[in-house]
Amino acid sequence: MNGNGNEPQEELQLIRRAKRGDVKAFSRLYAGIYTELYKFALYTIRHRQDAEDAVSETVMIAWEKMKQLRKDESFKSWMFTILNNQCRRILREQRRRTGADSQNGESPEMEKKLCSEPDYAGQHDVREAFGMLDEDERIIVAFSIFGGYQSxxxxxxxxYNPATVRSKKKRALEKMRKIIEPEV
Known part of the structure; x- marks a missing residue:
């Protein structure tokens, strides 16, 4: 947050204040991880408005349930767990709305909408390869890359157990590599 080495202690203070109902403390906590949450949602859902909705829902749920946070040190992973659940819910709704049964669950209209989104990744090939992963693979890779979480x-x-996470992540990254760098 401020780079002076007191960050974990300051964050714990903010968490304790937020658990007591301090909106400003919660807002500062949220502001500190917003970008990571949004990137995770965008890469998981692959639609800007739905990603924004997932993050908004996550923040509302977290604020309402803040007193239920058991371990103050787990705030960030708790937020990502809530976000993961919101992303899964939105993905299920997308599949129901489109009625698509393609590999990624998108109809041509949804695919067109996804392609028209700005390329936040900066590299179209990586984003395209990430989009080819199934839902679980996207979530695991996103937790690892955007959240910085271990298996x-x-x-x-x-x-999942940690060994399953590692094997799914390895297969997902290999799948992405083959898409980005096809053998000649």
Whole structure:
């Protein structure tokens, strides 16, 4: 947050204040991880408005349930767990809305909408390869890359054991590599 080495202590103070109902403390906590949350949602859902909705819902749920946070040190992973659940809900709704049964669950209209979104990744090939992953693979890679989480943490948030997380992540990254760098 401020780079002076007191960040973990300051964050814990903010968490404790937020648990007591301090809106400003919660806002500062949220502001500190907004970009990571949004990137995770955007890469998982692949639609800007739905990603913004997922983050907004996550923040509302987190604020309402802030007193239920058991371990203050787990605030960030708790937020990502809530966001993961929101993203999964939105993905299910997208599939129901489109009625698509393609590999990624998008109809031609949804695919057109996704392609028209600005390329936040900066590299179209990487974004395209990421989009080719199935839902679980996208979530695991996003937790790892955007959240900076280790396999055991991702496992707790997704319900997989750490070895499964590692193997799914390895397969997903290999799949992406083959898409980005096809053999000649």
């Amino acid at each position: 055991d943490e991702i496992g707790r948030m997704t319900g």
